[in-house]
Amino acid sequence: MERRVVITAASAITPIGHAEQEIVANLLQGVSGVKPLRQDDLLARHIHCGVFGTVDYEVPFHFERRYRKTMGPVSFYACQVAKEVLESAGLDRDFVTSGRLGIAFGSTHGSPTVQREIYKIFFSGSPGDFSSIGAVDYLKSMVHTTAVNIAKMFGITGRVISSCTACTTSSQSIGYGYEAIKFGMQDAMLCGGADEYDTTTVAVFDNLLACSNAYNETPRLTPRPFDADRDGLVVGEGAGAVLLEEFESARKRGANILAEIIGFSCNNNGGDLILPNTNGIIQTIKLGLDNAGILPGDVDVVSAHATATIMGDIIEAKAIHAVYGNGPRVTALKSYMGHTMSACGVIETVLTLYMLKEGFLAPTLNLDRVDERCAMIRHVRTLERVPLSIAAIQNFAFGGVNTSLILKRV
């Protein structure tokens, strides 16, 4: 049995806003959410990179204590976007708790803020302090904390998938949610990912010389995907969620269908755990197109992973060109907010849904002078008002994991 799968609700908390209208306005106006890296008491002052994709507005969390008590910051983000998609979709309570709705939601490594507090106790040198580790610290910090806190808050009893593959976490969540519905294992899936403010991730990329640090005084000018003067990625924070439903049941209940997911692929490069791989990505793209049953020429726009590392962008541009030629437009949404890690796949999906709906393509920010090694593809360099039908969203992660999601406007 193969069933059609549609997206019926979407929400994101991003460095360029929370509400749909705000995010769309910032995409249209080319507003960046990259700000100075805020300080912490551990790593920030040692890091060369001084910028961060920052959520610097208040998110109106209103969660009762019975839910808050097992939530670290990452779960606040996750539960908020989950709440918003469930409200927006208008699913009735009986369905939500029926077991026919599942969850695919993850984060890079749970809540580093809570983990940091645990390690402080571990290394305090005082044996008596071990008993002061909170009873709920594990529940707040474990790698599947987002998925199960969502399940608890809304009484969701279906299957739980909690990918934790760094930058492909939430694109896998959507892809595996799509497959669970497509093959009849669930009728709906709440999918997404979240990552909280965390300097550990910045330090890791900084030590690998992969972080931007030449624009610390002018944060909005970085990252610069595909630009000749790019100098690395910018880590960010945020969350996103989408609700996937089986097409016929969504249509019958009169759901607002934002797009259909027509294809998904996931593979591994089978080698290096850090460097992207042209052949691996070419295979990802081809597998996605095969899964969707479409040709490269059918794709209107590619949302590139494009983190703005020197090698990563070149390799991705080569792979896009090898499969698509210079047919589809290519945009790099991380230029607006940096790399939100686990959340990037779903945030880029949500932004793509907004662009499909509104009929525009946001240009890659800071792409002032295209690197000639990335020039063979069709970059979006100015705001384009074009009707769009099919979009491909690609994401790649440490560990050689690649994904491609293909959406079609219904």
Next chain:
Amino acid sequence: MIRDEIRDFLLKIFQEEFEIENPGLDDDLRELYGFDSIDAIELLGEIETLLNSELTQDEKKSAMDIRTANQILDYIESLARAREG
């Protein structure tokens, strides 16, 4: 430590840490306020602070069947007596 002092301590903790306002002393805390095993473990930590003494594993396990504020007061009184003795 007299029972009234312990009751004041408990009601303050309920209010500040557990968002439970003035529960009836014989209310079923789990049923009426969702006070679960996670909360019980957190409360044991507060009791250790109150008594300025670590509880043994057996003492902690013996608290797991407690359902009401009155039972908690009895429990703390017995712990305090054991430490005075």
